Amino acid sequence: MRLADLIGGAIVLVLGLAVIFFSSQMQYYSEFGPGPGFLPLWIGIGITGCAVVLILNLLRKHEKVGAFLKTRTREGFKLLIIVIATFFLLPFVGFSIGFGLFAGITMRIMGRHGWVVCGLTAVGIAIGIRYVFGHWLSIPLPAGVVGW
Amino acid sequence: MGFSISLTPVNILYCLAGCFFGQIVGVLPGIGAPTAIALLLPLTFSVNPTSAIIMFAGIYYGVAYGGTITSVLINVPGESSTVMTCVDGYQMALKGRAGAALSVSVIGSWIAGTISVAILMCFAPALAKFALRFGPAEFFGLAFMSFGLLTVFGADEPMKTIISTLIGLLIATIGLDVVSGMPRFAFGVPQLLGGFDFIVVICGIFGLAEVFNSIEEPEEGHLLKKKMSLRDLFLTKAEWIASRWAILRGGIIGFLIGIIPAGGITTASFLAYLAEKRISKHPERFGTGAIEGVASPEAANNAASISGFAPLLALGIPGSPTTAVMLAGFMMWGIRPGPLLFQTKPDLVWGLISSKFIGNFILLLMNIFLIPLFVMILRVPYTILMCFIVIFAAVGAFAVNNNMFDVWMMLGFGVLGYIMKKLNYPIVPLVLALVLGNLAENSLRQALTISGGSFSIFVTRPISALFILAAILAYLSPLIRWVLKGPRRPKVDVS
Numbered sequence: 001m002r003l004a005d006l007i008g009g010a011i012v013l014v015l016g017l018a019v020i021f022f023s024s025q026m027q028y029y030s031e032f033g034p035g036p037g038f039l040p041l042w043i044g045i046g047i048t049g050c051a052v053v054l055i056l057n058l059l060r061k062h063e064k065v066g067a068f069l070k071t072r073t074r075e076g077f078k079l080l081i082i083v084i085a086t087f088f089l090l091p092f093v094g095f096s097i098g099f100g101l102f103a104g105i106t107m108r109i110m111g112r113h114g115w116v117v118c119g120l121t122a123v124g125i126a127i128g129i130r131y132v133f134g135h136w137l138s139i140p141l142p143a144g145v146v147g148w
Numbered sequence: 149m150g151f152s153i154s155l156t157p158v159n160i161l162y163c164l165a166g167c168f169f170g171q172i173v174g175v176l177p178g179i180g181a182p183t184a185i186a187l188l189l190p191l192t193f194s195v196n197p198t199s200a201i202i203m204f205a206g207i208y209y210g211v212a213y214g215g216t217i218t219s220v221l222i223n224v225p226g227e228s229s230t231v232m233t234c235v236d237g238y239q240m241a242l243k244g245r246a247g248a249a250l251s252v253s254v255i256g257s258w259i260a261g262t263i264s265v266a267i268l269m270c271f272a273p274a275l276a277k278f279a280l281r282f283g284p285a286e287f288f289g290l291a292f293m294s295f296g297l298l299t300v301f302g303a304d305e306p307m308k309t310i311i312s313t314l315i316g317l318l319i320a321t322i323g324l325d326v327v328s329g330m331p332r333f334a335f336g337v338p339q340l341l342g343g344f345d346f347i348v349v350i351c352g353i354f355g356l357a358e359v360f361n362s363i364e365e366p367e368e369g370h371l372l373k374k375k376m377s378l379r380d381l382f383l384t385k386a387e388w389i390a391s392r393w394a395i396l397r398g399g400i401i402g403f404l405i406g407i408i409p410a411g412g413i414t415t416a417s418f419l420a421y422l423a424e425k426r427i428s429k430h431p432e433r434f435g436t437g438a439i440e441g442v443a444s445p446e447a448a449n450n451a452a453s454i455s456g457f458a459p460l461l462a463l464g465i466p467g468s469p470t471t472a473v474m475l476a477g478f479m480m481w482g483i484r485p486g487p488l489l490f491q492t493k494p495d496l497v498w499g500l501i502s503s504k505f506i507g508n509f510i511l512l513l514m515n516i517f518l519i520p521l522f523v524m525i526l527r528v529p530y531t532i533l534m535c536f537i538v539i540f541a542a543v544g545a546f547a548v549n550n551n552m553f554d555v556w557m558m559l560g561f562g563v564l565g566y567i568m569k570k571l572n573y574p575i576v577p578l579v580l581a582l583v584l585g586n587l588a589e590n591s592l593r594q595a596l597t598i599s600g601g602s603f604s605i606f607v608t609r610p611i612s613a614l615f616i617l618a619a620i621l622a623y624l625s626p627l628i629r630w631v632l633k634g635p636r637r638p639k640v641d642v643s
Contacts, residue, residue: 008571012311019318022333033597036325036332039589043318050311057307068570076360080563083356083538087555095543103535110363111531121532129539137191139547 004068006058013051019044075110082106094144096134100126150502153198153495162199163503166206167510173207174214174227175522176533181211181227182469182579183358186350187537189477190544197481198496202503204477208470209261209453209504212413213511216253216446217522220246229413229449232421236434236441243437247380252391252439253446254515255383260399260447261508264454267403269501271455272490276462279487284594285605289615291588294409294465296622298577306626308573316578319344320585327593339553346476348545348554349561349582353575354469355541356562359534361569381516383439391443394424398444402451409459412468412576413452420448454504461485461497465584469576472583 023044026037086102093101104122107113113121133139153159173184185204192200215227220237233253240249282290295313299306322333323343334340383391398420405416424444425434434441456467464486466472478485483493490497545558565575599605607613621628 005571008567008573015315026330026332027328029601030328032327033601034593036328036330039592040318040321040332043314043321046314047311047318050307050314054307054311070364072364075363076566079360079363079534083559087542087552087559090542090555091552095546099539099542102538103532106535107531111529113529113531121535125535125539129543133191133543133547138194139191139543140550141543141546142552 001068002058002061006055009051009055009058012047013055016044016046016048016051019047078110079106082109090144091142092144094146095141096126096130097144097146099129150498150500153499154202154503154506158196159199159202159499159503160506162203163206163507164510166203167210167507167514169203170207170210171214171511171514171518171522172525174211174230175217175525176528179358179362179533179537180354180470181208182350182473183354183537184211185470185473185477186347186354187540187544189473189480190347190351190547192477193480193547197478197483198499200481201474201477201496201500202507204474205457205500205503206507206510208474209257209450209507210511212446212449212453213254213257213515214522216250216257217519218526220249220253220442221523222526229417229453230446231414232417232445233442235421236436236438239435239437240439240442245380245437245439248383248387248439249442250515250519251381251383252387252395252443254512256391256395256398256443256447257450258508258512259395260402260451261454262505263399264403264406264451265501265504265508268455268458268504271407272458272462272497272501275458276487276490279463282463282487282611283609284591284598285609285612286615288588288591288595289606289612289619290409290463290465291584291591293615293619293622294584295577295581295588296619297409298574298580300622300625305572308571309577310623312568312573312575313577313581316581317585317588319349319578320582321589326586326590339549339551344557345548345554346583347480347548348558350473350476350579351541351544352558352561352563353565353579354473355537355544356559357565357569357575359537360562360566362530363534387439391439394440394444395447397424397427398447399451401444402448403455405448406452406455406467407458409463409465409467413449413456416452417445417449420444450508457500461489461500462487464489464587466580469579472579475583 019040021044023037023040026040027035028037028041029035082102082105086098089101090098100122103125104118107121108115108118129141134141154163169184169188170181173179173181184207188204188207192203211227212229215225215230216233216237219225219230219233220241223234223238225231225234233249237249237253240246298313299309318333320343322340324331324334324341331341401420401423402413402416405419406413421434421441421444424440425431428434428438428440430438453470456471459465459467460471460475464475464484466475475485483489483496541558541562542555545554546552548554568575568578595605596603605612606616
């Protein structure tokens with residue numbers, strides 16, 4: 001966890017420095033008062049300063065607190081991959097079918113539910129999305145190649 | 149005026165739906181009030197704002213009621229605000245007094261909630277009248293103080309709280325600058341010129357991130373199988389005597405904590421429990437099934453959930469993540485909460501406040517008669533629940549601008565929220581800073597323009613000076629604490 005915290009602190013430090021760099025290219029002060037770069041610059045300085053203190057504190061301490069990767073972290077990654085794949089598919093298959101498939105696959109892979117339950121849930125969710133969001137709430141959801 | 153609005157059939161229905169949904173959300177571990185409201189917010193574009201906000205308020209305090217059921221019956225808090233209820237509530241359940249624990253929490257919540265609404269009715273307009281004197285310097289001071297208070301109430305690691313706040317402010321600056329029209333941090337991406345929509349951020353950071361975290365650390369408990377009859381819900385005379393003052397004290401503490409920006413209902417319930425334990429003649433009973441240990445935090449969290457609306461409505465400053473999400477809702481409907489809201493939208497303000505009387509009464513009835521139904525909901529597999537959260541978050545993000553870019557951004561914020569939580573960076577400061585970012589920046593720039601660039605404007609105006617002083621003390625609180633008590637804070641033993 002200490003290593004993860006250090007990496008996190010380093011990323012925050014890089015973010016702070018990047019904010020300082022980009023905001024220094026904006027106008028700091030104009031004739032009407034503070035310019036668009038005023039607050040971002042101070043935010044960048046604040047982030048950088050805090051990150052430095054955080055990293056120094058972490059380097060000073062040597063205690064181990066918890067672990068970044070846990071036994072069930074893999075499950076989270078599985079879901080993330082399924083979600084990313086679904087989002088890629090959505091413009092082609094549409095929201096109704098896309099999320100129907102998402103629910104069925106997720107329940108099968110992560111919940112170990114039976115094929116019949118997963119299939120019925122997938123169909124139910126696809127129909128539900130079409131009618132609740134598409135018709136009832138009038139959200140113009142992408143229909144995809146199937147047109148549904 | 150308020151009751152003529154909140155008692156219309158449509159608004160009663162919205163209030164009922166909000167309370168019912170809030171109760172369900174409270175029962176389900178891993179999904180909280182901000183997540184629920186964030187996921188539903190985009191679906192209320194076409195709903196009357198008064199009805200929608202009545203429903204969301206119902207969800208907010210419904211969650212506080214619902215979380216108690218799991219705290220008492222399975223020793224798993226459905227909501228962070230009911231963590232303290234687990235301590236004595238579950239012990240009471242093990243002793244066969246689950247009914248009494250649930251009963252005292254419902255009655256306590258109802259009494260404290262009702263008193264809280266009555267005080268809110270007097271207090272909020274007075275606060276709004278006072279806030280009419282506020283200029284840009286005062287509003288900046290108030291926002292600055294709110295960020296500072298997060299450091300006090302925030303977490304064990306103040307530096308991470310400040311970083312989280314600054315990242316929230318940074319996200320708020322993305323897009324076209326309102327004064328100069330210059331793009332900031334858009335990097336030539338046209339979708340970023342309008343900045344990140346708040347709904348996209350909260351759907352990711354509350355909805356999706358919560359799913360990833362819940363998969364990794366599932367909150368499991370064992371439901372007590374003992375059957376409960378209506379008679380079990382009645383308190384004995386001794387239990388009632390023991391809990392009546394605890395309810396009142398908890399209600400007062402909750403109300404006071406709720407009105408402090410960044411106070412929140414979780415802090416209120418913690419402080420109420422600790423206060424009750426401290427003044428008790430038998431503190432050793434706490435943790436073994438003391439009814440005061442259930443009554444006080446429950447009264448406090450409900451009172452705080454109601455008084456938290458005072459800074460939101462009167463000042464436009466949210467006191468908790470849930471009211472921050474509601475502030476986003478107000479903005480979505482084109483309403484700016486603040487001192488003028490009581491004059492420009494009296495129907496909304498009084499309709500909302502009076503609906504809390506009705507909501508509390510609905511929840512009282514629901515909790516007496518529908519507990520078996522809510523217990524049944526606990527058996528819904530989490531896989532199904534998480535599918536629904538992902539779908540609602542994605543559709544909600546898409547509905548903002550009808551484009552897939554927002555859906556991908558929502559996923560990005562989900563991953564950010566997940567990593568932040570894993571590394572102990574609190575999410576709430578980011579959300580509050582994001583929602584208050586524009587107010588803070590605009591007020592700062594206006595104030596400095598008025599003063600010709602001199603920062604003295606913030607200390608020469610008394611109210612602003614008071615806010616700035618409070619903020620500085622709040623930011624320095626970890627250092628003050630370190631000087632007074634040594635580098636490590638004493639941990640509260642609630643085991």
